[in-house]
Amino acid sequence: MSSTNRIALVTGANKGIGLAIARQLGAGGHSVWLGCRNVERGDAAADTLRKAGIDAHAVQLDVTDAASVASAATTVERAAGRLDALINNAGLMFAPPPSAAEESIDEMAQMFETNVFGVMRVTQAFLPLLRKSDGARIVMMSSGLSSLGEALDMRSETWSVGFAGYCASKSALNMLTVKLAKELASEGIKVNAVDPGLTSTDMTGNGPGHSPDQGARPAVALATTHAFGPTAGFYACTVAGELSLKSW
């Protein structure tokens, strides 16, 4: 691994938007670590990227398992010595619950464990490595469904969407994004949340939506933003590929 390459870790990178983020960062010259809870699926994904000329490595990483996260941080530290970009992409959503009034508390807890506490577990474990970078970036994979502003706007597409537990987990992630961004700003570490837009992946039953490559765009843009780039923001991408600010 060349020490001059920027080094990125993408969680949940064996498929979907995470794999597309890893491919785009790798094509742009990053050494990419694919954090995957299933080693075989991670190795297969890294192999695909290596065949495309990308410096890709799989590391076992289950965001809900503290020992797995700590072991992944040790692996990256030993091999790379630092981390320049952390993309917290791994996420969990259950099939549409009947209503907020009847939603399974157990499923809500599992979504918070992955989408909120898992993200914080990974971020805390990798912060020592991010602090060794001369311009670290952290990207949180949020969702348009996290926006309280849109949830309260009758003109918004999300006005009539249910998924209360999932939406609430991503709203909580947004607040943690802001808290971390403010805390880490003086160290030059930028923290932003992104909305990939409706993307056709296993999570959405491979139904309507744009491609994972399009869904990856805002995360890649914020993972590579320059020293004067934003922090504590929430962004999507326009059809033309420009970053656009979203309402929290």
Ligand SMILES: NC(=O)c1ccc[n+]([C@@H]2O[C@H](COP(=O)([O-])OP(=O)(O)OC[C@H]3O[C@@H](n4cnc5c(N)ncnc54)[C@H](OP(=O)(O)O)[C@@H]3O)[C@@H](O)[C@H]2O)c1
């Ligand atoms: N697709 C959309 O329209 C959409 C819209 C807004 C936001 N998002 C967000 O985008 C992110 C990626 O979603 P996607 O659409 O690409 O879904 P996906 O294809 O289902 O991929 C989800 C990824 O997360 C991984 N994951 C789940 N739990 C994990 C855990 N405990 N530890 C490590 N990895 C775990 C999965 O691993 P396995 O393969 O092992 O299950 C998989 O790699 C998620 O955070 C999602 O909430 C998606």
